[in-house]
Amino acid sequence: MSGEYIDGLLKEVIKELKVKFRHMDEICRLTRELADGLSRDDKVTAQMVLDMRGKELEAAVACDRNIQIYLASVQEEDMHRLSNLLDGRLKETQLPDSDMWREAADIVEKTKNIWQQTMEIDRVTSKRLAGSDSYYKQ
Numbered sequence: 001m002s003g004e005y006i007d008g009l010l011k012e013v014i015k016e017l018k019v020k021f022r023h024m025d026e027i028c029r030l031t032r033e034l035a036d037g038l039s040r041d042d043k044v045t046a047q048m049v050l051d052m053r054g055k056e057l058e059a060a061v062a063c064d065r066n067i068q069i070y071l072a073s074v075q076e077e078d079m080h081r082l083s084n085l086l087d088g089r090l091k092e093t094q095l096p097d098s099d100m101w102r103e104a105a106d107i108v109e110k111t112k113n114i115w116q117q118t119m120e121i122d123r124v125t126s127k128r129l130a131g132s133d134s135y136y137k138q
Helices: 003-039 043-071 076-086 099-133
Strands: none
Touching: 003 043, 003 076, 003 099, 043 076, 076 099
């Protein structure tokens, strides 16, 4: 496919990645708030935050679905390269010489980092509350 088509597609993917990052950042913030509410044994706050976090997770998944729709419209070679980009498997040296590709890679990396932070907060909270019954058993 033409470079213009891929650039236009990448522009749309970047928009979705930015929206997804905002949702993931909010999920992390809500997970911190949930941990705080649970540490105070505030069940009302915990339930409210869980509901809010669920909606943010659904919105992030919707972004992933939209990105998959974009990927379905490209040739296999381009899809493979874009998929590797979105999975964080492209090293910086493998990125095409393009600001858009670097921007997309940066957003993917920041999103992965915020997800790791979220999982760590969740893991610590779960282990503290559930002990050996935690989802995150050792």
